[in-house]
Amino acid sequence: MRIRPRWKKVWRDLWLNKSRTLVVVLSIAVGVFAIGMIMTSYTILSGDLRTAYLATNPAHATIFTFDSFGEELVTAIERMPEVKEAEARRRVLLRAVTGPEDTRLLWAVALPDYDDIKIDKIRPLEGDWPPPEHEILVERSALGLLKAQVGDVLPVKLPDGKIRQMRIAGLVHDLNAAMFVFDGVSYGFIHTDTLEWLDQSRDFNELRFVVEGENPSRDYIQQVANKVRDKVERGGHSVYFTFVPEPGKHLFLDPILVSISVIMGAMGAMALVLSGFLVVNTVAALLAQQTRQIGMMKAVGARTRQVMELYLATVVLYGLLALLIAVPLGAVTAFYFSRFIAGLLNFDVTSYRLPPNVLATEILVGVLVPVVAALGPIFAGTRVTVREAISAYGLGKGRFGTSMIDRFLLVIQHSAALRRRLSRPLLLSLRNTFRRKLRLTLTLLTLVLGGAIFITVFSVRASMMGTLRSWLDYFQYDVAVQFERDYRVERILQETMKIPGIDTAEVWGFYNTRRERPDGSHSDNIMLFAPPPNTKLVKPTIIKGRWLLPEDEAAVVVNSIVLRDEPDLDVGQQIVLKIEGKERPFTIVGVATGGMPMGTIFANYPYFARVSHNVGRGQYVFATTKIHTLAFQSEIVRALEEHFEYIGMDVAATAKVEEEMGEVEALFQVVIVLLLLMAVLLAVIGGLGLMGTMSINVLERTREIGVMRAIGASNRAVRRVFIVEGIIIGVLSWLAGAVLAFPLSYYLSDVIGKQFLNAPLDHTFSLPGVVIWLAVVIVLSAVASFLPAWNASRLTVREVLAYE
Amino acid sequence: MVNGELLMIKSLKQWFSRNQKVTDNGHYRYGNEHLIELRKVVKIYEGAAGKFPALKGIDLQVDTGEFVAVIGKSGSGKSTLINMITGIDRPTSGEVLVGDTAVHTLNEGQIAEWRGRNVGVVFQFFQLLPTLTLLENVMLPMDFCNMYRMREREERAMHLLELVGLADHAHKLPTAVSGGQQQRAAIARAMANDPPIIVADEPTGNLDSATSESIFSLFEDLVRRGKTILMVTHDLDLARRASRTILLVDGEVVDQLTADEAHARLMAEEASHAH
Structure with a gap:
């Protein structure tokens, strides 16, 4: 097949400028990767959660009672025309002895018939089934809390202090157990015959039911639940709590998944916007660098439209190359990420797929976003006339000295005190920074947003912890x-x-x-x-x-x-x-x-x-x-338990404020880790952007480097000019990022608070976050400008003179 | 050597047939009798320092098959003048007629296409695209202007490179060959679409004298085959070999002279400036 020379030029430009291609491709890939990974993970997680949840035949409503009731009430409820099926359980709160000085709350649930569980089904995973008498099947996520293995004997403390030795006969998976595990409460299933051995009644204290009809609304279920509750109360029982979740949605996991996807979706979109900025920057620079070539193509008969097509094709190719990296990487990461989140939330990812809509979005985003971003620079760059193109000559481009910023810089540099302190190369770096203001602005935007989000993440974390602390301070007990x-x-x-x-x-x-x-x-x-x-x-x-x-x-x-x-x-x-x-x-x-x-x-x-x-x-x-330390609180709780046991007062449960705090913190830690992950991603994009900008600056100032060399600048001096310029950009971005982080962290604290806690977080601005980002951005800037600076220092005067 | 010359003549016959023809009444479309006619062309540049007149009402006629050398000092308006003819620059006022085309009336897109088909441009710094081989550089104008069939293009480009003695280097990138070879490739590129006119802006300005001589011979051959060539040069020895020399002084054509006369005038002017 014959390929037209103009398309060969497109391909060779990509191939022969590998480092530039790599920077642009990676910039686009990061955005596509973020979007693809988040969309795939959410599709897998929500799809599998829904499938798994519906497979358990979830209860439409649950009624908890203070006292116990028998099978006849269950039968009566089941006979109600609105109720499709009903099932009762007994849930008892015990304390598992997990160490010589440590106990852990343990919900032990007794089901009437393990071979025919109708509602909220559980799944045997390992060991015996159903639970043998005097033994327990532990929910898999609780095994860690109990610090035990299948086959181990678990001492269980009864309210009167008596100890029962229960063997862990196996493991089960209960999709509904997640909420307890996050509270640090362990969870297991026992035989009804075991109840008496634990000094408990065989009767039930929890009624679960499913209402008749296809996809009933929550309002309808609530009405039925009210009727059921009334019937239970008329039967002489005292209802403690009626619980009606959103039908078809997991009470605990669905909102978490939505919250995670909202946060990560926003971050992914931001990553995409930032990578769009990088494309604008790089394509503008590419066109600036190829001005003469554009002029030459026009001189031999190319029309502006044809030249635009060439550069749009270049950008499409960048996008396609980015897809080659981002799609598989996003898919693989989504797989591990889904498994990680599912594991954390105690459900299984059973299917793995790259959803077609995600792939379509990735392709659209990977090609369309760069093309849209590049349209402006391409339109501006390809309209150059042949005369303008061939008459471009002299030492570099970018005017310095005309704008307000430049004049301000000149004024401060000319102040006697500063002139003594600032070296000439440093002054050069400072002025170079402001030569290409649009490019500087786009580079700064990328770094500023990256930095603002980084600081915001730290602030949201501080706000979360502050809010939790204030809740717990509200109740001032230990x-x-x-x-x-x-x-x-x-x-x-x-x-x-x-x-x-x-x-x-x-x-x-x-x-x-x-x-x-x-x-x-x-x-x-x-x-x-x-x-x-x-x-x-x-x-x-x-x-x-x-x-x-x-x-x-x-x-x-x-x-x-x-x-x-x-x-x-x-x-x-x-x-x-x-x-x-x-x-x-x-x-x-x-x-x-x-x-x-x-x-x-x-x-x-x-x-x-x-x-x-x-x-x-x-x-x-x-x-x-x-x-008020956890160690002291634990000591006191143990002393209290021993004392109450000794005097015959039955303890049902104990709590230590510091431990509760730690457990809630652990839940938020998931969000923080996700946010940090995205912050790192954005920092990487910022770094890539800076690296791209500095490479372009080096290319553009090749002749200047030659002049500096000719008048005796050493390798180190040339390198320093560029590295210092990179660091100046980094520090400027830090300043702006810290300012932007303030409103941003307010907003995000509000959103996250409402998503997770139904209330905005008490806002705390993280100063450590600001300091850490300063350190990160200085290192990042130095690293990002090192390679371009190194390339600059390797240019010889001869090469520079040959540069045309 | 004899074989080589025969091949070159055969090639020229085969590949250089597009010469601009006058209409039956001896006039072109806009009533111009000459292939290239500039009528009262003024070009004023506006810069921070104010207005600068680069061309001051130039009238110029060039006929088919002429080899015109444009000489003058730096800043005299030589490049601006030929940029008017190639459409690279536009006159502030006046008319630029090339064959049947009023170049000054075309928009950028039309000019690019017209230039690609009708004028071959050669620059001092060769300006080959660095990521394309010499062969691909020569094929590029055919590609942009959609001239010749796809399979014909490569064959034609190869013949052109043979003509300029670069067949063995056809698949090399510009950086892999010498400056003289790059300029010969640029001339081959200028001839890619077989334009009736070739405009060269100091084509030998960056070359040693031996290489300059070979490039100039190439131009002379093309003129013999009926091409019209305008060449800006500083080299008065080469200018002497052109059929006509135009001397530009401060944006005005002093006269249309023989090369020796132009040489003498230029020398005299430089001497008066020196005093």
């Missing part, structure tokens, strides 16, 4: 103990204070309630905390009204989230809460902010104890310790 049943408040306090190291202790009431609205409907679940009057362990910020007074009876302080969800409420108005099956009116006396991002209400403990028929008794004790 350790908490939940008892198996109610005990007298005085006794709890007396026994708690016997432990050396405890500073203060308070017994709190806690209730999961809901608002009964005047129209008969009810709100989502609201947490009711009932601290003693003059509590020292909660520090809410009152934004309206006042905090509780000791003499307040039917009075509550609500948090702003309750007001957001129930906008008809305000200070001075009445709120009706359902407590122990009865509707109780309270007057709202104040509105507080802070704390956890969920509806929260505070009431005085004595009044709450009265309405919940629990006067003088309590189930939760919160205490502060003299030292």
Whole structure:
């Protein structure tokens, strides 16, 4: 096949300028890679999650009860015309002994028939099935938490302190277990016969059901759930919590995946925009460098359109070469990334594919974005006339001395003090930096955005940690103990204070309630905390009204989230809460902010104890310790457990603030790692951009280098001029990046907070992030300009004179 | 040697047949009697230092088959003058008629195509595309102007390179051959579309005297085959061998002289400037 010489020129220009081609191709590839990787991962993860989730026949709603119920209630619910199928379980909270001084909360779930699980199916992975009597099948993600292996015997502590030795008989996978594992709670399945051995009732405390009909809406399911709840309550049972997730969507994992894809999608788009800038820069420089060639082609008969076609073809080829790198790399990375995220979220990636829509997007993005980016420079560069092209001569291009910036630079350089301090080569670097202002602007834009995002990531991380800390500070306890049943408040306090190291202790009431609205409907679940009057362990910020007074009876302080969800409420108005099956009116006396991002209400403990028929008794004790480290908190919790066991008070669960903090931090760490990954990617693009710019600067100033050489500049001096110029650009970008990072980190903290926590994060600007980026950008600039500087220093005067 | 000359003559007959023809009444389309006619051509450049008149109302006629040397000092307007004829630059006022074309009326795209087909341009610094071989450089004008059939182009380019004595170097990149060889390749490229006119801006300015001589001989051969050549040169010895010499002084044609007369005038002017 005969190839026209003009197309041969296109190909040879690419091939003979390998380093330039590599820089452009990599620049485009980075953007395409980011988009492809993110889209593929999201398609795989969300597709596989949906398939796996639907395969478990997920419950449309779950009702948790305080007391136990039998099979007959399940049958009655199943007979309701709206209910397709119903199934009950018993869930008990135990403490697994994971070390000589350490315990871990363990949810043990007993299913009535393991051979015929109808709803929220689990999958046996290893070992026995169903769980043998007195043994447990552990959810695979909990194995690490329990620090045990299949076959090991796991000591389990009962509320009265008795220890039962349970063998881990096998592993199972429960897609719904992810949320517990993230809370640091382990999870396993036991036989119903094992319940009695654990001093537990064989009856159920959790009812799951699926409603009739194809793809029912959440509203419809909620209506059915209300009916089921009423029926359960009419049967004399006390409903603790009704839970209706978005149908077909995993409660916990779907929002995480969406959040991850939103964050990474935004970063990917930014990477693409930045790589577009690089293309603009490089193509503009390519055309500037080939001005004479363009003129010559026109002199021998080429029309502007033909020349434009040549350079557009060059850009398309850059794009295709970038696709060759980015598509397979994106696909492979997506595979490992999906597996990593799926592993983290405890589900399996079962299929691996490059979705056709992703491939189509990659091709579109890989070719279209560079072409669109290059249109401007190509249009401007190819319109040069033959006369302009052949008359371009002299020492380099780029005017210095005409703009305001140049004049400013000249003024500061001419100040006597600076002239003594700045060397001539340094002054040259400084002036060279501002010679090609458009190119400098585009290079800076790339680096500035990269830097701003880098600093933003650090700020978002700091904001996350700050927000978590403020939540936990809101409740000022160090350790908490939940008892198996109610005990007298005085006794709890007396026994708690016997432990050396405890500073203060308070017994709190806690209730999961809901608002009964005047129209008969009810709100989502609201947490009711009932601290003693003059509590020292909660520090809410009152934004309206006042905090509780000791003499307040039917009075509550609500948090702003309750007001957001129930906008008809305000200070001075009445709120009706359902407590122990009865509707109780309270007057709202104040509105507080802070704390956890969920509806929260505070009431005085004595009044709450009265309405919940629990006067003088309590189930939760919160205490502060003299030292606030995790080690000390662990020591205190162990001492408390031993003491309560010794005196016969049954402990259901314990908590240490520092440990909880660590676990929540771990969840956010996933996001931080992803953000950092993208920040590094953007830094790489910035570096590539700078390298490209510096290479072009070297090419363009070949004659100047010759002149510098001719008047005695050493290799080192030539190198230094270019490296210093690169560093000046880097530092300028750092300054602008730090400024831009401020609003950007505000915005991202807001978005991430809302995605993950339903509330904006308390914004913290990370100064360490600013300092780290300065170090990174200096190194990056030096490295990126080293190669071009090295090439510059290797040019001989003869080569330079031959340059034409 | 004899064989080589025969081959060259055969090649010239075979490949150089496109000479601009006058119409039946002896006039071209715009009423011009000469192949190249410049009528009151003025070119003024505007720069930061103000207006600079490069050409001041030039009237010039060149007929088919003439070999015209343009001489003058630096800045006298030599290059500007030939740029008017090639369409590389446009007159501020006046007319530039080349055969049936009023060059000054064409837009950039039309000029490029017209030039590619009708004028071969040779520059002082050769200006070959560095990433194409000599053969591909010669094929490029045919490619851009869509002249000749695809398979014919390579054959033709090879013949042209044979003509300029570069057949053995056809597949080399420009950087792999000498300056003289590059300029010969540039001449082959200028002849690629068999244009009736060849314009050369100091084609020997960057070459040694022996190489300059061979390049000049090449031009003389082309003239013998009916091509019209305009050449800017500083070399008065070479200018003497042209059929006519035009001396430019400060943007004006002093006279259309024989080479010896032009030489004498140029010398005299330089001497008066020196005093």
